[in-house]
Amino acid sequence: MVYGVPGDPVVEPTAWALLALRDEPNRGEILMSLEWLGKNLARIESAHSLSLARICWETYGRLWPAGVATLPELYARNDFLDSVPAMAWACLALSAEKKLLFASRPERSA
């Protein structure tokens, strides 16, 4: 819900939600969201969303598909708007070490 009304799905919040729910990978809603994300990867036009989508996609153990814009392509086009967060997500997306993101959440107390 966005401002109290149903909004259209968007890549960035979808990726965030999937990352937050990464301990429930087999739930139906998660699989539907992943399917939606996969269909929309090729339509991503910003480095910010692309980075988060890639982190999310690989967190769920999926192979990054061909045909999706690359970060260098987007960077060459718009320089990330000098956005520090976008640059940070891009660095994380391209990092081989994603321990922080792959780690499970702390155990909930009973």
Add this chain to the structure above:
Amino acid sequence: MLTAENALAPPFQRPPSRVVIRRAASYAEDLFKLIYETLLEFQAQSRAAQPAGDVPAFDGSSKFSDLRGKTVLLKPNFVGLDPLGVMNTHPAVVTAAREAFLKLGAAHVLIGDGPALDRDTEAIIESVKLREHVGVVKRTFVDLNLDDVQRVPLRTRASRLKELYLPKTALGADLVVSMPKLKTHHWAGVTLSLKNMFGIVPGGCYGWPKNVLHWAGIHNSILDLNATLRPDFAIVDGIYGMEGNGPIQGVPKKANVLIFGNDPVAVDATCCRIMGLLPERIKYLAGAGTLLGHTSVEKIEQHGETIESVRIPFAVLKEFGKLKEPGREKWN
């Protein structure tokens, strides 16, 4: 900072405001020519009406009369991903305004917004295809959600907010131009040049969708924000507006107008009348009319098209039926 240009004053102390309505049937028209010629008229009027001595100008007149070397910030309404081009201020209007201000001598004309819904501002400006209009966006666009900020005490106490962190780009601009879309709003009634200023409140400080303003009361927050950083000028994109469940989920409404003015309150009141709504029944506009500008038709010098000639009824949600002009309640 209190200046004569944005002084808070009751209507009886303010000179009349000036609003111009222009017809524009599509975004493919020569909007630069239309906007430039209209701004020239405002500039000529501002030069002729320069107040003498210490009498405050109350609007952006003194800034507008000579834009040479000035920095102008255009504040469009880029609220969210909008591949159909019906939700956000159209980039053709923004670009035409930018080119017009440059031709008037401005040294820098920046475009800045801090979208309220999506953190990914870049995705939004890609979806509206701003780059196709202005070229390299990095040189002209400022993401106000992530700009450097400065703590600013608010000049009024309509809400419980006492201060806000605001982006330095907006605070440092010589001239701030609010460029909203002509839209209804499912909480505020309408979203025009005053409500559009929510976009300068940085998401980087207050999160998304800037709930600090909603929690403090949307109408009162609009008043406090505009009392503190009142736009000097407004250009409303009404070529396509939005009716019904705006500002996101409404229905596109073709109104074929651009509305200009040196008093954002007067501009918003005029927009309401074009939409067939009563500005005095919109809480924040009624409040703004006591301190920030004019809502009364008697105090607004209307130029260009008449309101009646461009009036087009906008549907509103049921709970806003009271906003409609008498006898036109069945417009939905």
